[in-house]
Each structure stands twice: as C-alpha cells, then as structure tokens.
Amino acid sequence: MVIISSKQAVLYYSWSLVVLCLYMNHVRTEAELRVGYYSFSCALAEGIVKEEVRNAFIQNNGLAAGLVRMHFHDCFVRGCDGSVLIDTVNPSSPAEKDSPPNNPSLRGFEVIDRAKARIEAACASTVSCADIIAFAARDSVEITRGLGYEVPAGRKDGRVSLASDALANLPPPTSNVNQLTQSFGNKGLTQEEMVILSGAHTIGRSHCTSFSNRLYNFNSTTSQDPTLEPNYANQLKAACPQGSTNPNLVVPMDPLSPATSDVNYYQGVVANRGLFTSDQTLLTTQPTRAQVVQNSQDLFGWQKKFAAAMVKMGQIGVLTGNNTGEIRVNCRVIN
Structure with missing residues (x-):
C-alpha cells in the first residue's frame, strides 16, 4: 500500500486536472473547424490554393463563379465534405457531379485538382479536398472584388457521392x-x-x-x-x-x-x-x-x-475529428 501526503495529493490532483483540460481541449479542437487549422501541418496550403485560383481567373474569369457555386453545391449535399468532386465509378449509380444540377454547368474541377496535387507534394495526406473547395470559394469572392474572410478549416472528406442526393437537396432555378x-x-x-x-x-x-x-x-x-x-x-x-x-x-x-x-x-x-x-x-x-x-x-x-x-454555409454537416471521413489523396477518388 502506497501512502501519499496531503501535499502530494493536491499536486497529483492539480496535475490530473491539467492533463484532463489539455485532453478535453484537444478533443474539442479536433471536433471543430478553426481558422489556421493547417498553420503547422501544412502552412503553404492556403497560399497554394490562392495562387491556383488566381492563375485560373487570369485564363478564364468565369471560373471564380464556378468555384463559389461548387462550394454551395458541395455543402448542400451531404454537408461540406468534398463529395461533389468524386468521379462516377458505376454508370448505373452516378456521382453528384453527373447529376442534372451539376452536369454540364458545374466547373472548376481542374483548379481543385491542380491545387490538391501541389499540396500533396508539399504535405501528403494532410489537407482535405473539402477544405480546398472552401478556400477556393473564398479566394474567388476576393479576386472578384468581394470582401475577403477567414475560412475555418478541419473538414474531412466524405466517401459517398450520389447524383440522387444532389437532385433531392439542391434548389432548382424554378423555386419560389x-x-x-x-x-x-x-x-x-x-x-x-x-x-x-x-x-x-x-x-x-x-x-x-x-x-x-x-x-x-x-x-x-x-x-x-x-x-x-x-x-x-x-x-x-x-x-x-x-x-x-x-x-x-x-x-x-x-x-x-x-x-x-x-x-x-x-x-x-x-x-x-x-x-x-x-x-x-x-x-x-x-x-x-x-x-x-x-x-x-x-x-x-x-x-x-x-x-x-x-462562413456559416461552410460548416453545414462537416465531418471533423474522429467522425467518419478521410483525407483523400486524389479528390476524384475515394482512398
């Protein structure tokens, strides 16, 4: 039997509280989006996305609108999880991007592809495709003379993409x-x-x-x-x-x-x-x-x-922390 003094007990109790608080803060942080999420794990990420958006805009200024719309169409279907980027594998069960609201009107996929490839080369398996879409939408607003804003990040990528979900969740242009x-x-x-x-x-x-x-x-x-x-x-x-x-x-x-x-x-x-x-x-x-x-x-x-x-829209149904999700290596394909 180990006997400890009251002073040791207080110190032990205090240290336990510190450890518990640190753990709880870690859990809370992992379960929430936050600005600067990649500051240490991939500090170049946001700059890479901004550069790719700028390069695309110079070639075709309409792509900025496409990237804003992509973010909206991603978030309204299964939450902001990058599922709109996934390619169809089985023609009998098409993915979101091949649903009538997205095909052929949705554009900007190649901008996300280029940003993702560069980010993977710099920080493999670290930055989600869902976050790249959110960054690209913000940069598109800014490059079209809109107001810049901070993007809380930490989203994980989804593993499901169904055209039927897009039809069920995206409001058509005929809506009242x-x-x-x-x-x-x-x-x-x-x-x-x-x-x-x-x-x-x-x-x-x-x-x-x-x-x-x-x-x-x-x-x-x-x-x-x-x-x-x-x-x-x-x-x-x-x-x-x-x-x-x-x-x-x-x-x-x-x-x-x-x-x-x-x-x-x-x-x-x-x-x-x-x-x-x-x-x-x-x-x-x-x-x-x-x-x-x-x-x-x-x-x-x-x-x-x-x-x-x-910013609020970008938090719809996000997958964070230990929630089901992944960091896709290729935004078009589930790992």
Missing part, C-alpha cells in the same frame, strides 16, 4: 420564395441568409436551359413570364433561340458586371431583370423584397453579410 426558404432552412440557414447568398448570382453565367421556361411557353395563359422586363426578355431570346438544342449557349447572370462581386444583381432583381424564377421570386414577399432593396443600395453591407453567410 417559400421553397427556397425551406431548402435553406433545412440546412440551418435563415431566410435572410438565403437572400444574401442569392447574391452570388452577381458573378458567373447560366445555360439557357435553366431559364428558357420563362421565355417560351411559360404557362397555359402566357408564353412569357410577365414578371420579366420586356427588353431584357428580348435580349435573352436573342441569346437563347426557341427550340435550340445547343448545350453551349450561355448568358451572364449579371450582364453589367459578370466578373465582379457587387450589388448589380440586386439592382437587376428590383428592375425585374432577375435571370431565374428563383431570383425574381425574392420580390414576392415583403421581408425578402425589403432585403433585396436594402442590399441593392449598400455594397459594403451586403459584402460583409455575404462573407459571414459563406
């Missing part, structure tokens, strides 16, 4: 305001954040098939959506002829500044020049209309709110 509110609410985002994130349509382009229903055969009583400003409708018809089967026909979502993260998108919606039904529907309720008008008049205010909403 109630459907959008519910879709975003299902992911823990408020109606206000839905309106704020809709502002991502200030950059990028759309295939004609995503909005041609508003131009031709709108419903049984009218061939054209009556909420669409006539001159804008004529411009869209010229770019997207009725009956065309050309999959390469695209138009900018914000014709005035398609490569700048500004509030022209909201000004267009106010003027009945929202490209999608899901854009123009924001004017159909008093709260969402008020937000659209406010955002249209306050560039810095919207940019701040957009940055905060992107």
